[in-house]
Amino acid sequence: MNDWQAVIGLEIHVQLNTRSKLFSGASTAYGAEPNTQASWVDVALPGTLPVPNIEAIRKAVTFGLAVGADVAAESIFARKNYFYPDSPKGYQISQYERPIVAGGTILARLDDGREITVQLTRAHLEEDAGKSVHDAFHAASGIDLNRAGTALIEVVSEPVMHSSAEAVAYMKAVHRLVRWLDICDGNLQEGSFRCDANVSVHQPGTPFGTRCEIKNVNSFRFVEKAIDYEIERQIRAIENGERIVQETRLYDAAANKTRTMRSKEDAEDYRYFPDPDLPPIRVTATEFDALRATLPELPDARRSRYIDAHGLTAYDANKLTEERSTSDYFEAVANALPGHSKLVANWVNGELAAALNEAQSAITASRIGAPALAGLLARIVDGTISGKIAKDVFAAMWAGEQSADAIIDARGLRQISDSGAIGQMLDDVLAQFPEQVAKYRAGDAKLFQFLVGQAMKATKGKANPTQVNELLRERLGVTG
Amino acid sequence: MSALTLAAQRAALSAGRCSRDLTEEALARAASTASLNALISCDAEGARAAAIGDGPLSGIPFAHKDLFCTRGLRTTCASKMLAEFVPPYDATIVERLTSAGAVSIGKTNMDEFAMGSSNENSAFGPVLNPWDTTRVPGGSSGGSAAIVAANVVAFATGSDTGGSVRQPAAFCGVTGFKPSYGRVSRYGMVAYASSLDQAGVIARSAADCADVLQAMAGHDPRDATSVDRTVDDYRAALDRGVRGLRIGIARELFSAGVSDAMQTTVHRALHELEAAGAILVEIDLPSLPLSIPAYYVIAPAEASSNLARYDGVRYGRRAAAVKGLHDLYSRSRAEGFGTEVKRRILTGTYVLSSGYYDAYYLRAQQVRRLIANDFARAFATVDLIAGPTTPDVAFKLGEKTADPLAMYAADINTVAVNLAGLPAMSVPAGFIGGLPAGLQLIGQAFDEASLFAAGHALQSRTDWHLAMAPGAVR
Numbered sequence: 001m002n003d004w005q006a007v008i009g010l011e012i013h014v015q016l017n018t019r020s021k022l023f024s025g026a027s028t029a030y031g032a033e034p035n036t037q038a039s040w041v042d043v044a045l046p047g048t049l050p051v052p053n054i055e056a057i058r059k060a061v062t063f064g065l066a067v068g069a070d071v072a073a074e075s076i077f078a079r080k081n082y083f084y085p086d087s088p089k090g091y092q093i094s095q096y097e098r099p100i101v102a103g104g105t106i107l108a109r110l111d112d113g114r115e116i117t118v119q120l121t122r123a124h125l126e127e128d129a130g131k132s133v134h135d136a137f138h139a140a141s142g143i144d145l146n147r148a149g150t151a152l153i154e155v156v157s158e159p160v161m162h163s164s165a166e167a168v169a170y171m172k173a174v175h176r177l178v179r180w181l182d183i184c185d186g187n188l189q190e191g192s193f194r195c196d197a198n199v200s201v202h203q204p205g206t207p208f209g210t211r212c213e214i215k216n217v218n219s220f221r222f223v224e225k226a227i228d229y230e231i232e233r234q235i236r237a238i239e240n241g242e243r244i245v246q247e248t249r250l251y252d253a254a255a256n257k258t259r260t261m262r263s264k265e266d267a268e269d270y271r272y273f274p275d276p277d278l279p280p281i282r283v284t285a286t287e288f289d290a291l292r293a294t295l296p297e298l299p300d301a302r303r304s305r306y307i308d309a310h311g312l313t314a315y316d317a318n319k320l321t322e323e324r325s326t327s328d329y330f331e332a333v334a335n336a337l338p339g340h341s342k343l344v345a346n347w348v349n350g351e352l353a354a355a356l357n358e359a360q361s362a363i364t365a366s367r368i369g370a371p372a373l374a375g376l377l378a379r380i381v382d383g384t385i386s387g388k389i390a391k392d393v394f395a396a397m398w399a400g401e402q403s404a405d406a407i408i409d410a411r412g413l414r415q416i417s418d419s420g421a422i423g424q425m426l427d428d429v430l431a432q433f434p435e436q437v438a439k440y441r442a443g444d445a446k447l448f449q450f451l452v453g454q455a456m457k458a459t460k461g462k463a464n465p466t467q468v469n470e471l472l473r474e475r476l477g478v479t480g
Numbered sequence: 481m482s483a484l485t486l487a488a489q490r491a492a493l494s495a496g497r498c499s500r501d502l503t504e505e506a507l508a509r510a511a512s513t514a515s516l517n518a519l520i521s522c523d524a525e526g527a528r529a530a531a532i533g534d535g536p537l538s539g540i541p542f543a544h545k546d547l548f549c550t551r552g553l554r555t556t557c558a559s560k561m562l563a564e565f566v567p568p569y570d571a572t573i574v575e576r577l578t579s580a581g582a583v584s585i586g587k588t589n590m591d592e593f594a595m596g597s598s599n600e601n602s603a604f605g606p607v608l609n610p611w612d613t614t615r616v617p618g619g620s621s622g623g624s625a626a627i628v629a630a631n632v633v634a635f636a637t638g639s640d641t642g643g644s645v646r647q648p649a650a651f652c653g654v655t656g657f658k659p660s661y662g663r664v665s666r667y668g669m670v671a672y673a674s675s676l677d678q679a680g681v682i683a684r685s686a687a688d689c690a691d692v693l694q695a696m697a698g699h700d701p702r703d704a705t706s707v708d709r710t711v712d713d714y715r716a717a718l719d720r721g722v723r724g725l726r727i728g729i730a731r732e733l734f735s736a737g738v739s740d741a742m743q744t745t746v747h748r749a750l751h752e753l754e755a756a757g758a759i760l761v762e763i764d765l766p767s768l769p770l771s772i773p774a775y776y777v778i779a780p781a782e783a784s785s786n787l788a789r790y791d792g793v794r795y796g797r798r799a800a801a802v803k804g805l806h807d808l809y810s811r812s813r814a815e816g817f818g819t820e821v822k823r824r825i826l827t828g829t830y831v832l833s834s835g836y837y838d839a840y841y842l843r844a845q846q847v848r849r850l851i852a853n854d855f856a857r858a859f860a861t862v863d864l865i866a867g868p869t870t871p872d873v874a875f876k877l878g879e880k881t882a883d884p885l886a887m888y889a890a891d892i893n894t895v896a897v898n899l900a901g902l903p904a905m906s907v908p909a910g911f912i913g914g915l916p917a918g919l920q921l922i923g924q925a926f927d928e929a930s931l932f933a934a935g936h937a938l939q940s941r942t943d944w945h946l947a948m949a950p951g952a953v954r
Contacts, residue, residue, distance in 0.1 A: 040569055044789040046562065047549045047571055049666040051704050079785050081832070085808055090788020143793065271832035273841060276675035276782055278704050 006166045006231045007200045007208055009121075009159035010223075012174055012434075013152050014184045015128065015192040016059045022127045022151035023050030023093060030190050036132065038145035044088035049277050052077075056151035057281055059183040060100045060125050061291050063153060066181055066298060067120060071288065077125070077278040081271040085143050088129035094154075096272040099124035100281060101153070107300055109318070110165055118170045119158040125281075126152050147191075154185075159208070160200060164227035168220050171195055180299050180324040194218040196256040201238070209234065210244040214251050214258055226251035230258050263464045302327055311333065311339035319349045325363045332370035333377065340381055347377060351391060355398055368397050371376030374402035389413050389461055417464045422455075423471050425463070429454045430475060440476065449470070481954050483946040484634045485689045489540045499532045499539030499583065506541035506585050509953045511528055516608045516951060518617075518627040520546045522586040523553050530583045537695055537831040538581030543636040545624050546587035547594060548574050548679070549668040551638070557670050561790045561797045561816030571668020572700045573637065573679050580695035586882060588623030588636055592818045593787065594672040595642055596620050596736050597891055601820040601883055606876075608654060610951030611915055612776040615874040618648030625652035631952040635683035635692050642775050643869075643894025645680035646906035647731045650869035650918025653908045655935065656682045657689040660925045661901035662707035665700030666691075671786040673779035674705075676898040685945050690714035693928065709926060710729035717929035718936040721756030725934060726862040731892050732768040733867025733920070744866040745917045749909035749938065753866075756927025756937045761863065762859045771896035774851065776888055777831050777844035783821075783868045784828030790816060823884065852900040859924045864934055867893055869906040869918035897922055905931045908944035916944070 021028055024041035041048045044198045048244040064071035079098035101123035108116050130148035134141050155174060161167045175193055178184040185192050195218070200211035214230060217223045229251075234244050248267075249258040297305075299321040305316035305353045320330045326348065352373065357361055368376075376393055385393065385408060396407045408414055416422060429451060430437055457467050488896070489502060505672030507524050532539050544550060549567035553573075556562045564828055570578070573665070591601040599607040601620025609615040610630040624650035628636055638645040640658035644668025649656025656779040658680040668859045669679055681692040682806040694715065699708040734743050749854070754760050760822065792798040800809035833842035871890055880887040899906045902922055909919035919938070923931045939945050948954060 043794055044566065045567065045569070045795070046555070046667075046670040046789070047547075047551075047567070048556070049667050049705075051702060081785050081788060083788065083791060085791075085793050085805065088789060090791060091785050114577050271785070271829065271837075273781060273785070273832055273837070276673075276705075297739060356597045393773075404576075 002202045003203055004235050005204050006162050006227075007159045007202060007211075008161040008163075008227060009198045010157045010161070010171060011196040011198070012155045012171065013194050014174070014178050015061075016056050016060065016151040017185050017192075018053055018151050018152060020053060021149035022053050022056050022066055022125065024149050026149065028150050030187075031145055033207070034142065034144035034146060036146065038130075038148060042088065042145050042149045050093060050099060050275075051280060052281065052362070053151060056125065058291060059151075059181075060123065060153050061182055061283055061288070062176065062181055062295065063123055063155075064101035064104065065088060065292055065295055066177060067101075067104030067106060068122070069120060070102045071283065072098060072100050072102065073284075074280045074281050074282050075100040077275040078272045079275045080221065080269050085141070086132050086145075086148065088130065088145060088148055092127060092129065093275055093278070094126035095124035100307070106157075106170060106173050106177070108166070108169040108413070110169045114162070116166055116169065116287070119160055121156040121158050123153045123155045126151050126154055133359055141309075144147055146370055159200075159211075164224040164231070167197060167227055168224045171220060171223055176299060176322060180296065182324075186465070188218050188220075194224055197223060197230075199227055199234070200236045200244070201231055209238075210246050211248065212244065212258075213248045215248055215261060217251050220324070222251055222253055225253075226258055229256060231257065252337050252420045298326065299327070306345075310345075312341060312345050316345040317347055320345060323363070328365050329370050333374045336374035337372070337377055342381065343377060347373065351394055355394075368394070372397060372403060378431075379404055379408060383415060383417060383464065384408060385413055386461065386465060391416070398437060400402055415464050416459055416462045417467060419467060419471065422463055422467050425458055426455055426468070426475055428473055429432070429458060437476070448476070481631065482817065483948060484631045485684045486537075486540060486634050486691055491606065493539055494847050500528070502539060503527045503530075503541050503583050503585065504616060506633050508941050509630075510585060510627070511650070513610075513627075513632055513951065516610060516613070516626050517605050517629065518589055518607050518623040518628055518632070519543065519586045520556055520558060520604050520623070521554055521673045522685070522749055523584060526553060527583050527585045527929060532581055532583065533666070534548065535579060535581035535695070536691060537577065540581070540634060541583045541585050541629055542633045543586050543624065544574060544575070544584050545590055545621050545636065545638050546671040547590065547639060547875055548637060549572055549670070550584070553587065553589065556604070557593045558590045558604055559821070560603045560816065560856065563603065563797070565669075566797055568907070569668065572665035573696045573703060574668060575588070576696055577612070577637070577661050577692075578827070582695070585633065588621070590623055590856045591620035591644075592821050593670070593783070594620040594639055594641055594677075595783070595820050595824055597643070597647060597887055597922060598875070598877075598880065599648070600877065603818060609874050610949035610952070611653060612874065614949060615876055615915070616651065618651035618870075618874060620644040620648075621656075621682060625649050625654055625656065627683050627686065628652070628654045629949045629952060630947050631948070631954070634682055635688055635689060637696075638680045638682050639669055639672075640678055640680045640898065641676045641779060641896050644893050645682060646869050646894050646904060646918065646920060647891070649682050650916065651874035651919075652656065653916030653944070653949060654682055654946060655685055655689055655908065656680060657686075657693060657931070658897065658904050658905045659693060659697060659928055660903040661898075662705055663711075663903070663926065664696050665698075665703045665706045666823075667700055667702040672775045673782040675782060675916065676775075676779055678898070686905065686932050687718050687939070689935070690718055690932045714929060714932050717932045720929070720933040721757060722753055722934050722937040725758045725864065725930065726761055726765035726848050727758050727921075728761050728858050728862035728865040729751060729856070730763050730765045730768070730867050731938040733865075735769070735892075737889065737892060738834045738868055738871045741912045742868045742872055742917055745910045745912055746919050749919045749942070750866055751921060752941050753934060753938055758934070758937075761862055763862060765851075765854045765858060765865075767854045769892075769897050770847045771851055772892055772898055773842040774847035774899060775891070775895040776827070777840050778848065780824040780828030781832050781841050782828065783824045784832065787817075787821070787825055788910065792816075796949050823890035833875045839922075851896050855896075855900045855902060856920075863924075863930055865922040867920055869893060869920040873912050873917060893920060902926060903928045903931055905935055907935045907938055910944055911947075916947070
């Protein structure tokens with residue numbers, strides 16, 4: 001029996017990169033001393049009240065518009081009631097019956113090039129919980145409420161994925177989108193982007209199996225491994241005649257396995273009800289229009305444009321649209337060099353990417369800005385320097401020297417394109433290597449490249465290579 | 481000494497008494513009426529140190545209900561849970577009354593977390609009614625009503641979730657005003673039932689309530705339910721009179737549960753308004769009888785959630801020598817909360833539970849809409865609605881404590897107003913067997929002005945509101 005099919009749905013917690021929290025003015029900056037970023041509201045002092053952060057609502061709407069969802073003109077905050085020390089009010093303000101975003105789709109591309117379209121159920125606004133600190137005190141746990149109240153959207157997919165590869169591709173697509181939209185910093189280590197995975201298995205044509213939820217996985221790799229483990233565990237259990245019980249499980253990365261956190265019988269009744277402290281969230285048509293107008297061109301649209309209008313390969317287009325900053329950089333350079341997008345893509349994905357990677361630098365902080373790179377590539381395009389020399393110039397620019405033109409002039413790197421001068425130089429080379437010339441003429445074809453190499457060496461690489469080839473052929477009496 | 485009004489206090493100030501004198505006198509009166517148990521905390525030091533601004537209530541002593549957060553002064557909500565809780569911040573209305581120049585002498589007793597109608601649910605003991613110390617002052621703002629009736633201060637703040645300002649005002653023979661939902665900020669007012677809670681004021685007269693509300697009212701960006709809408713000039717409204725004003729006499733407010741004597745007394749007061757030019761019109765509020773069950777579902781539901789924060793973790797009562805987290809929660813809450821609070825938390829938890837939500841909470845919300853629609857229909861033909869504030873006069877201490885349902889049922893005339901978010905006022909309407917009766921006037925949302933006009937018109941023709949309780953300082 002190996003016709004099992006996994007059914008996977010993800011709930012992704014996307015921490016919104018607002019400066020203050022969803023319902024209080026406290027800062028959301030990561031890494032501060034415990035409880036220094038918790039206001040009276042976050043500590044849930046008696047009498048305090050939540051006031052919605054308009055910026056967070058705008059970011060949620062932006063997400064909805066970007067995934068083509070129905071964005072509610074009126075949605076409702078609800079209280080999810082449960083007792084836990086990191087939940088200072090005894091309830092979490094979330095959305096239940098009327099979320100701000102309903103439906104929508106995400107296009108995800110797998111490593112093998114296959115594309116899947118993942119339907120979203122909803123995305124709702126909610127506040128994050130605080131954190132329990134278990135290792136700071138002897139025989140007691142501490143509570144850090146710095147994170148309590150930070151704005152999130154929880155993006156819930158339909159159970160439409162069938163493998164860990166699909167789930168990870170989808171998670172990466174959401175990750176790319178929320179960073180592209182500048183609504184989340186996407187930092188998985190700091191927990192800005194984390195995921196719960198619902199996994200079940202069944203045989204196609206039969207009803208869905210009982211699902212288990214794997215909580216709080218915060219890396220792409222762990223999601224993949226946790227899902228793979230869980231699929232295998234469920235299949236093994238069923239084939240051993242066991243029944244899968246609905247439960248919440250935790251992924252233990254060290255052991256690479258999931259284990260029971262709580263079963264459905266222990267599941268809490270959250271007693272959701274509309275939060276009476278918060279009027280419905282209303283988004284007017286004017287606000288919709290304003291947000292739609294500021295929506296950036298989305299990565300998939302750019303990718304298609306790069307392939308169709310710029311003639312780039314799918315590989316280049318994918319790489320350039322992984323991050324908006326890379327794509328914006330590419331556009332800035334490509335716009336300065338119409339008709340040479342391929343050259344630009346090669347440089348952005350090649351030389352620049354390598355240099356940034358080595359320097360551990362973001363492209364927005366690149367030592368060579370888009371106008372500077374455009375200045376360099378323009379010299380290749382107009383024949384002033386060869387691509388090979390350009391790499392040296394690039395290195396000089398990266399090291400902090402001036403513009404491409406200044407470096408080319410200062411070092412005398414201008415390409416030699418004077419046929420007379422090149423011819424003269426070739427005559428000297430031929431005179432210098434009579435033996436090799438004779439062997440070539442006797443049929444040893446590979447000595448042609450040796451002579452080209454000597455010519456380039458004689459000009460320190462500055463001779464126009466096309467002309468060198470042409471004139472050398474002429475001199476050696478080769479046609480074609 | 482006659483009834484303590486703002487006018488009398490201002491007269492004293494302009495006659496050369498200084499604010500400090502008024503404060504000392506109020507503190508002395510508070511001390512001499514301590515047996516009423518109207519104050520949980522007396523803040524003599526704070527009152528003496530108060531910097532008197534140049535506001536409309538400049539130099540006038542008053543008291544806050546002990547659920548408004550006061551920076552540096554404990555705010556107990558009459559609960560063991562918060563017996564030692566000292567807020568680090570002032571409620572918005574505390575800030576506003578301070579900047580209007582008023583001087584708080586302390587915090588008034590109340591039913592625990594504002595849950596109750598008799599002030600018998602206080603961890604600090606019951607408050608006694610200055611008219612008859614064997615009777616309750618009403619609740620939950622019982623301390624505020626008693627301290628005004630006892631002539632200690634000219635006014636006190638209160639909060640009204642289902643009648644908690646109006647009912648004690650009626651029982652104590654003083655004027656109690658509950659503004660429209662959203663008119664006054666709830667920031668810093670410890671929440672009982674958020675969709676119903678509204679801060680109010682208890683004073684001798686409608687005119688005094690108008691002055692105090694003027695200082696309290698207005699939009700507050702810290703409360704998302706506070707309404708950004710111009711506050712009317714209440715003092716100007718006082719002299720509008722009631723000529724041509726249409727007052728609806730709601731049959732359901734004079735229903736079977738209301739004593740004959742109360743009906744007669746309130747009708748007599750209404751005839752005074754008629755004599756002043758008001759037009760009395762009979763109206764119906766058919767859904768009003770459903771307001772008690774709807775209220776006692778919605779309010780506990782919200783309370784069960786609002787009071788979840790009292791978990792012993794960050795502030796408030798924390799049980800000693802606990803064994804683990806669950807024990808910390810259950811014992812802190814078992815020790816910290818009184819019986820009525822526990823009853824409402826349990827009720828509220830039940831009605832929100834999976835499988836019961838639709839039958840209780842959702843149904844109650846539907847009833848709430850019916851009630852609001854009833855009022856809207858009535859206000860198409862009348863300007864105000866009138867009836868007795870309570871079915872009867874103040875009852876005896878202990879009389880209803882064994883029967884919570886009987887206690888709840890007595891709220892029948894006040895809770896609908898909160899469910900509909902309307903402004904309402906209880907004004908003294910005469911006496912029954914030496915005990916005060918209250919006339920309740922209900923207005924359209926944000927038409928506080930008409931209530932002040934009607935209340936003042938009545939109080940210009942009558943002196944029930946100035947009558948002195950036997951337990952008052954003379």
